[in-house]
Amino acid sequence: MSKSYHCRVADGLAEVLDLWAAKEGSKPTTIATNLLEQGIRQAIADGIAPSFEDVKQAKQEKGENDERR
Helix, strand or coil: CCCCCCCCCCHHHHHHHHHHHHHHCCCHHHHHHHHHHHHHHHHHHCCCCCCHHHHHHHHHHHCCCCCCC
C-alpha cells in the first residue's frame, strides 16, 4: 500500500530535478520519490526517524493494522 503526499520544491531544486529526470529518461516524480525513500531510510538508520518497528508498535497501541512494507 502507498500513500500520496503533495509537496512543493524550490525553483532551483525543481530545475535540477527536471534536468536529472530528462537525463535519466525518467519522470521528476519518480526521482523525487526515490530520493525521499532513500532519505527516510537513512534517517531511520541514523536514528533520526522512528524505525519501522517503532511505527508497528505505535499502530498496535492505537489498535491499527500493520501495513509495513
